[in-house]
Amino acid sequence: MxxxxxxxxxxxxxxxxxxxxxxxxxxxxxxxxxxxxxxxxxxxxxxxxxxxxxxxxxxxxxxxxxxxxxxxxxxxxxxxxxxxxxxxxxxxxxxxxxxxxxxxxxxxxxxxxxxxxxxxxxPSITVEHALERAETVLPDYAFGRGDADAAIANAPHRLEGQFRVGGQExxxxxxxxxxxxxxxxxxxxxxxxxxxxxxxxxxxxxxxxxxxxxxxxxxxxxxxxxxxxxxxxxxxxxxxxxxxxxxxxxxxxxxxxxxxxxxTGKRHDFRSDWKVGFDNDGVVTGYHVEHLARCGNSADLSGGVVDRAMFHSDNAYFLPAVHVGSKRLKTNTVSNTAFRGFGGPQGMLAIEHVMDEIAWATGRDPLDVRYANFYGADRNLTPFGMEVEEIDTLHGLVQTLERSSDYRARRQEIAEFNASSPIMKRGLALTPVKFGISFTLVHLNQAGALVHVYQDGSVHLNHGGTEMGQGLYIKVAQVVAEEFGIAMERVRITATTTAKVPNTSPTAASSGSDLNGMAARIAAGAIKRRMTAHAAEAFGVPEAQIEFRDDRVFIGNESLPFAELVKKCVLARVQLSEAGFYKTPKITWDRATATGRPFLYFAYGAACSEVVVDTLTGENQLRRVDILHDVGRSINPAIDIGQIEGGFVQGMGWLTTEELVFDTQGRLLTHAPSTYKIPVASDVPEDFRVALYPNANRESTIYRSKAVGEPPLMLANSVFCALADAIHAVDPTQPVPLDAPATPEAILRACEALRGRPMGQRGGG
Missing domain, CATH: 3.90.1170.50 (Aldehyde oxidase/xanthine dehydrogenase, a/b hammerhead)
Structure with missing residues (x-):
């Protein structure tokens, strides 16, 4: 293992x-x-x-x-x-x-x-069209605590604005x-x-x-x-x-x-209208946000997607008085659907943008503003009332990355560079991720697995999870091999089919390993217990003295090959097949009253990104990335690091190059690789450092591991914030008018706005 x-x-x-x-x-x-x-x-x-x-x-x-x-x-x-x-x-x-x-x-x-x-x-194409026509695919929804508007009104400092986040193919x-x-x-x-x-x-x-x-x-x-x-x-x-x-x-x-x-549908694009109140140190006293999601022509999965955007509107920050509202707007575009992060990235990026706005307004380092608003021992309730239990993981992970990335020294170096460079500007940002793990639709948190042990000692494994390149199959196979103490070569991974494991949930919500790994462990464990009981009876030793490892079974002072014990069990008519079933414990969520515990636990991570921007063209380059991510006790570190790297690059694409464009007649203009730009190899930074945070899940997940599929995508928020930081150097007295995606055109518009001149009127040089 x-x-x-x-x-x-x-x-x-x-x-x-x-x-x-x-x-x-x-x-x-x-x-x-x-x-x-x-x-x-x-x-x-x-x-x-x-x-x-x-x-x-x-x-x-x-x-x-x-x-x-x-x-x-x-x-x-x-x-x-x-x-x-x-x-x-x-x-x-x-x-x-x-x-x-x-x-x-x-x-x-x-x-x-x-x-x-x-x-x-x-047709209705934009958020504004849908608002004018008052067309939604689902009813509005909100939750929060306290009087956010009153807290904002009474705060020493107040800011408000609109922040737009694009969709993604x-x-x-x-x-x-x-x-x-x-x-x-x-x-x-x-x-x-x-x-x-x-x-x-x-x-x-x-x-x-x-x-x-x-x-x-x-x-x-x-x-x-x-x-x-x-x-x-x-x-x-x-x-x-x-x-x-x-x-x-x-x-x-x-x-x-x-x-x-x-x-086919895309990631939902959002317009988030926000207001925030804060003190002289940048500590938030009140936050009010309305997420206006463009859902497309039907509901599809917009209920869960927009709810999760709301659940992650706090990210890693305690908000004393808060209102999180949403509208699921209907437009005459293809119905938007699930996308890695399932709404979480949109809600999370909005609050990160607000943290930057507070930093610009107070003149404080953005990381210090983030630290000042982190969840703490006496500030640990989310806007939906769930307790954040791993405060030490959040603080320890970010502090470790701050040191290992040499954030403070690089910050000073970049400030000196920008002071002497009128055109090229560098930016640096370190942003956290706190992502809830579980389906927020409670009944989806279940899984089944089917395990057969054949008389030659080979093992057939089937479960309800699907393999889309993320490495789920190998992880679940490792679980079965670990339970039986056998080599991976003995475990035969088979295609997911409704004929073997019924009524399964989708492979989504980062829960594939958590759910299917545990179901497979339960199935293998049941078979192993029957084999152990037979061995104990046949050899006259207590069950406690029987151990499965190294492709053998150790029985008291004797040992025999795993396959030999299997053969003995077949001859003794011991059942060597089992359907395992697992349902996630502890989770509850009453949407009507906005109460309960929608997540079993949170996964944490942080990324520090450095960029350089040409402020006359908007061209930019990601120079270096440092990532520290919490996967608990990793089942397979190689697979997990691959997921972190891939998720980060996909998130970077969403926030920098991938732009969906519809014309006024509702036709998608960016409908091919020639017009829609995903990241390529040259976009990946040459200096790309990824490490796993040493930690063990406090919940009884499969071998105390944590989910890794979706949270890494939001590590790319650091790229967007670094770009905003570089643009801010054009005029540090103003906020940065930048929405996502931060394409070169969007960056150039923001730079020109800070220079106080419209696009196309850049004077002499």
Whole structure:
């Protein structure tokens, strides 16, 4: 245990031999599916003439609402996501029909032959449009304590403003894809690139009007998910399944990358309206924030996403009087969905921006303002009433990083550089992360695992978690190997399937290892106890004198190979199969009263980032990053460090280069790699230092480890704050008018604003 083992598919990834759905050998007669899309963003569908589509050579079937035997609903919860639009159109590109053809290219070309007559209305695109029309996908929600407005009004100092945070495209390497194979008696088998096989199973059954037990969904691996395949892989699996049902033949749907951009949701973009009161030392006395989230055309997962943004609106800071409100605004854009951090990054970045504003107003070092507002022993209740128990971890981790990154000396050095450099400005920021671990929808905090021990000593492992490149499979396999004291080579990792482990939760909320690792440990533990009991009886020794390690079983003064004891158990009719089940303890949350404990624990981290900015062009470079992150007692340090590095870079992309642009008609203009810029290798700093904070989870998680999937993304807040710090050097008497993403254009606008001249009028040089 705690070995830095490589990813179980790492070599196959590099060699190109790892099988994804598009690598599965297609059964004879497989058909291909393409989507017919809406040409408008808002309005009504008046007529849909598909005559030319059906007549196209190679087209086998054309699917519309009329072909759906069950409910025209692929939503996760609220029933507001039709498989195909019937009358009302709510975003540009919305699926109107599907073409099933003998070749993918034929299906895609045929879809363009449809004659679509619509009655268009002016679409709602922005937060402001939605506010004007008072359109929401879900009711407003708020919580807090005390009278925040009164505390702000009575504070020695007050600030207020608006802060905008952009959305983000998931840009998984493997796009949305599904392969559906019809079986006998109405059964259907679906290969889906999904983080939630159970939801795919359930929604396929709903749309086809068959029992869940008739549907099997299998996922071996995804080429990335990041939340984009938690709820939004479902529609494409359902479409493929419906095509298979109608044609009686295997059907595959693989979205083109441009269509994937247009048809699938993004990270929610926010406008956060804030007010804060504070004293001369920068200590907050009152905070009021309203998060206005652009949710898109339907609810999807916006309830949980925006709630988590609210839960993380404090980040690591105690707010004595606080109001956290939210609006889930409806726009005629594709429905936004889960994305790594699930709303937490948006709420967290807003309060970090406020901390910088306070620092600029008081003239104090931003890190000192952060320290002054950290949770403490007598200041340890969140705005939603949960106690922050690991105060020492928060303080110790940040203080350790401050020293190891040489923050104070570098701060002085940068100040001296900026004083003598009129154009190039450097910036430095050290920001913390406190991220709650658990699904805030309590019933999702459960997992199952299935473990078989075969008579030769090999072990079959299956669980409800999905592998999207994050290393979940290898971690859970390590747990099983540890329990039996056997080599990893004995444990066979198998594809996630609803046929083996039912009613699973999505692999999300950073809980994959916590939940599935514990379920697998429970299953393996039950088998091990039965084997121990048999060995104790057979050898006449107490169970306490039996130990499993090094591929052997030590029984008193004797030992035998693990496989030999397994064989003896088989001969003695000892059960060597077990379904383990785990549910997270302690968590409760009553949303109506905003009371309870929505998280089992918090994961902590901090990052110190240094940047340099050309204030005449907005070009910038991340020079150095120091990260210290709390993963408890790591199950696999190599996997965890990889997650930290990857999460940080993805967060950096969200905050610096990735910008989603819609035109006034609701069309996504940044719909391909040519117009949407994710980080590349040259964006990763040459000086990139990542360390794990020595710590043990105080809660009884799997081997006292902590979740690592999502929290590292928010370490990239330090990059945004460092950029703001560099821009602030242009005129230290003013706040920095910078929103996220801090693209070169946005940085240049901010620099020019501080110089007091509009863009395009930069004088002589």
């Amino acid at each position: 705690r070995q830095a083992l490589p990813h179980d598919s790492g070599i196959k990834h590099v060699q190109g031999t790892a099988h994804y759905i598009d690598d599965i050998r297609e059964p004879d007669g497989t058909l291909h599916v393409a989507i017919g899309q809406s040409p408008i963003a808002r309005g009504r569908l008046l007529s849909l003439d598909l005559t030319a589509v059906r007549a196209c050579p190679g087209v086998v079937a054309v699917l519309t609402v009329a072909d759906i035997p069950g409910r025209n609903d692929v939503s996760p919860t609220f029933g507001d996501d039709p498989l195909f639009a019937d009358r009302d159109i709510s975003f540009h590109g919305q699926a109107l029909f599907a073409v099933v053809a003998i070749e993918r290219d034929i299906a895609r070309r045929a879809a363009r032959l449809a004659k679509v007559e619509t009655e268009a209305e002016a 998931h840009f998984y390497l493997e796009g949305q894809i599904a392969l559906a194979i019809p079986g006998e008696d109405g059964d259907i088998f679906v290969y889906s690139s999904t983080q939630h096989p159970t939801e795919v199973q359930h929604v396929v059954a709903r749309v086809l009007d068959i029992p869940d037990a008739y549907v099997t969904c299998e996922t071996r691996r995804m080429g990335g998910g990041f939340g984009g395949k938690e709820s939004q892989a479902t529609q494409w699996a359902v479409t493929a399944a419906l095509a298979a049902r109608v044609t009686g033949r295997p059907c595959k749907l693989r979205l083109d990358r441009d269509d994937d951009f247009v048809l």
